Amino acid sequence: MSFSTLIGNNHNKQILQRLLQRDGLGLSLIFAGPDGVGKRQFALTFAKAANCQRPPATRDDSCDDCPVCTRIQSNSYSDVVTVQPDGNYIKIAQTRALTDDIQVRPREGKQRFFLIDGADRLREEAANSLLKTLEEPPPTSTIILLTSRPDALLPTIRSRAQRLSFAPLSIAEMETYLTKTSQRPAPDTKLLARLTGGRIGQATAIDxxxxxxxxxxxxxxxxxxxxxxxxxxxxxxxxxxxxxxxxxxxxxxxxxxxxxxxxxxxxxxxxxxxxxxxxxxxxxxxxxxxxxxxxxxxxxxxxxxxxxxxxxxxxxxxxxxxxxxxxxx
Ligand SMILES: [Zn+2]
Missing domain, CATH: 1.20.272.10 (Zinc Finger, Delta Prime; domain 3)
Known part of the structure; x- marks a missing residue:
């Protein structure tokens, strides 16, 4: 999805779109909010818009159709890297690999993105090894820490990244989203919107x-x-x-x-x-x-x-x- 089709969390959308109009990114961000509210999709859309081959003239969105957009959406683009907990934690070997890798210039695109999923599960030594990079990422790399438990992030991490808070959609927004993305009869859309509690990620999990x-x-x-x-x-x-x-x-x-x-x-x-x-x-x-x-x-x-x-x-x-x-x- 592109920013123009994403629904909800408009404030965060505006911030990200404004950032895209700058020359170079090189940011450290925290995407905080409950599971299933679209944090990961916002991160992917941000990465797509920064690398899109056919962006709109405003340079603040993705076309969602070019090979780059398609590959980022399907997690097969070498300049968008996801780190996830290995077992219960994100370990120091993983953050060391990230801090080495982040110094490399983009392999195929313009901007690289490092998505750290479950960032509240960074072990202390792993988190410490990231601090310097978080403070000053290379101008062609952006780190996004995704978490449903922002309060569990170490204070040293919190103070080095800009936090964007994500909320569930309202029932009306959820209905609009479901109507746009699928072809269900209206009563099903209404019921499903309510059952998800406004969390987009839940929509596919409910039979x-x-x-x-x-x-x-x-x-x-x-x-x-x-x-x-x-x-x-x-x-x-x-x-x-x-x-x-x-x-x-x-x-x-x-x-x-x-x-x-x-x-x-x-x-x-x-x-x-x-x-x-x-x-x-x-x-x-x-x-x-x-x-x-x-x-x-x-x-x-x-x-x-x-x-x-x-x-x-x-x-x-x-x-x-x-x-x-x-x-x-
Ligand atoms: Zn594109």
């Missing part, structure tokens, strides 16, 4: 049909609970979910709590922008009407307690049965 299948199960369970007088079926449900592996059990419980959060929101103030499961509002509304706030609070409390108790290795089937039966009318 909507699988999500809807599991959500249907949880909605049915809540509806069963709301209808009362179904002890036998609730015991059966507890048996079914209690027998699942812990990971699957926890996923379903999280999903149930998220749906319940929506029901609670609807009960408290109607369908508003915070409701995630926007495509099943009729069912959320019916659950809200049947139960009322006090009862819903009780449900949230009990299911949340069940989730917390997972850490103490409870018998999941017994605990789920106890919760379901205590909540049935």
């Amino acid at each position: 909507l049909s699988e999500y809807r299948r599991e959500r249907r199960e949880m909605l049915e369970l809540l509806e069963l609970l709301a209808s009362g007088n179904n002890k036998y079926r609730l015991v059966k449900a507890a048996e079914h979910y209690g027998k699942q592996e812990r990971e699957a059990f926890e996923r379903m419980l999280n999903l149930l709590l998220n749906v319940l959060r929506d029901v609670f929101l609807v009960a408290a103030g109607g369908v508003d922008a915070d409701v995630v499961n926007i495509d099943v509002t009729d069912r959320l509304q019916s659950l809200a009407e049947k139960n009322g706030l006090a009862r819903l609070m009780e449900w949230v409390k009990k299911f949340d307690e069940l989730r917390r108790n997972l850490n103490i290795n409870i018998n999941r089937q017994v605990a789920t049965e106890a919760v379901l039966l205590s909540l049935a009318k």
Whole structure:
């Protein structure tokens, strides 16, 4: 993607585009923000714009089409180098290799870029070996430290690089992004935008049909609970979910709590922008009407307690049965 098609984090976009209009870069930058908000894509777009063979007259964007842009986007351009943690940490051998390599002039392009992924995992000695380079990178090289935990960066690193903070997109921005980049039916786009929480990177990780299948199960369970007088079926449900592996059990419980959060929101103030499961509002509304706030609070409390108790290795089937039966009318 080019700067003109990237959505969100406009302030950072403007800063980077202004930097591109200077002669030479030679910068040390920190891209800070939660996982999946587009830090890496911004870094790649910056590198593309600096090396593009057919840039716009303003020289502040990439064409996204020339061989250089294409290769940078697919991580196969020798002047854009990524360093990642080797195991748990970025080790001194890796930073030494970087400080040597960075002195070399661009191999094929105009500007070289060194992306350090997970920069908060630089071991202290590795970080120390980088300080001098960070302070004064060669004019043809830019170092970008990417991190979701900027506070875990060593102060010596933080003070030597300019920090740009990245935030998740708003739901409206996310909808625009998804509409531009894929061809989903509108209800899918709306739901997916909400499920990602504005993190672009999440969009490809979510399988909507699988999500809807599991959500249907949880909605049915809540509806069963709301209808009362179904002890036998609730015991059966507890048996079914209690027998699942812990990971699957926890996923379903999280999903149930998220749906319940929506029901609670609807009960408290109607369908508003915070409701995630926007495509099943009729069912959320019916659950809200049947139960009322006090009862819903009780449900949230009990299911949340069940989730917390997972850490103490409870018998999941017994605990789920106890919760379901205590909540049935
Ligand atoms: Zn290009």
